[in-house]
Amino acid sequence: MRSLKRIKYVVILAIATLSLTSCDNKKSVDKIAKKTGVDSFNYDNYMESIEEYKYFKERVLKANEVLVFNISKNNLGLYNTGTKTWKEIYDSAKNNLFAYNVKGQEQSNVFYTIGSTSYNDFSVVKYNKENSMIESVMDVNESDSVIPIGMYDEKMYFIHNKNDLEDNETRSIAYLDDDKLVNIIDFKNELVTNAVIIKDDIYCAAYSEENEINNIYCCSIKNHDIKNVLQSPYDNIFRYKDELVYVNKNMELVNIENKKYYKLEDNDTIDVLSDYGLLIRSYIGDDKNIACDVVDINDGSVIETASKFDGYNLNDGILELYCEGNIKNIDVERGK
Structure with missing residues (x-):
């Protein structure tokens, strides 16, 4: 079966050609979309979104702006400390954008990736705290996508999905070397969706379509050995006290020895702040808005509990909760 990504790419290539050769692009695009099976393709929205997002553009934050990763929307945005509101940097709905962050990272060394599910254009982005600038570290090959994992030995590691647009996809663990990605471990038949660095290993959650289960692998960064350590219906994996914790079939946060730390509810989203012994739980509150428990x-x-929750930052020993209408600051202590 041809991949949907490839079909969309064929349509996009056709659009680019038609824009140069035809004065009636929309009708021609509609014919191509119908032929390829992409019936819902919207030419006007596509052209508008292409003009609005083409890789990430660097920007300097204003004095009243804070960069905040919105957990519920999976997107990067700016929180206005004056109006106490959060706004996306790029319209995620219009551009089909998603951003990814490194779980529990400190504000002083923050990496993200951002790109479109329709036409990729992924960028590796870093927040430079000293000059209040969101920097574009690297623009990835337009057919590829990347998800940040974390730092090891002063190198940033990623999940790298490489697509040659010929039905061949390679999912790898890679690190950033200057301006290129170096793949070290490949996964041929599984979709790697989540990963975390613990000591000298990268633990990966890789979904097997054949078995409909997430295989959790331990991958050695030093010698690239890989072993399957467990399975789970969920891909939620985290580092806590330099050991792996994950969500099991009972929706419990446990370690490999099955020690229970927390019981999740339906539709919970969690993040583990390993160095502080804290868990960030976001969920739909009684008022139908996103709420947060620390x-x-x-x-x-x-x-602490917060309502109308947008996201959080860890900043010099302070956990900052950004919400519509207010900001809550919590003093936190390392090594708990």
């Missing part, structure tokens, strides 16, 4: 992993107690 939880002590050791005893399960809720330290």
Whole structure:
């Protein structure tokens, strides 16, 4: 079966050609879309979104702006400290954009990736705290996508999905070397969706379509050995106290020895702040808005609750919760 990504790419190539050769592009595009099976393709929206997003453009933040990754929308945006509101840098709906962050990362060394599910154009982005600038570190090959994992030995590691547009996709673990990605471990038949660095290993969640299960692998960064350590219906994996914790079939956050840390509810999204012994739980509150609980992993107690939650930053020992209408600051301590 031909991949949907390839079909879309064929349509996009056709559009580019037609824009140079025809005065009636929309009718021609509609014919191509019908022929290829992409019936919902919207030419006007496509052209508008192409003009609005083509890789990430660097920008300097204003004095009243804070870069915040929105957990529920999976997108990068700017929080206005004056109006207490969050706004996307690029319209995610119009551009089919998604951004990815490194779980629990400090604001002083923050990496993200951002790109479109329709036509990719992924960029590796870093926030430079010293000059309040969102920098574009690298623009990835337009047919590829990347998800950041974390830093190891001063190198940034990624999940790298490489697509040659001929039904051949290679999913790899890679690191950034100057302005290129160096693949070190390949996954041929599984979709790698999540990964985390623990000591000298990268733990990966790789979905097997054949078995409909996530295989959790331990991959050695030093010698590239790989072994399957467990399976789970979920791809949620985290580092806590330099060990792997994951969500099991009972929706419990546990370690490999099955020690239970937290019980999740339906539709919960969580993040583990390993160095601080905290868990960030976001969910739909009683008022139908996104809410957030800051939880002590050791005893399960809720330290703080916030409503109309947009996202958080870890900044010089302060956990900053950004919400519509207010900001909550919590003093946090390393090594809990």
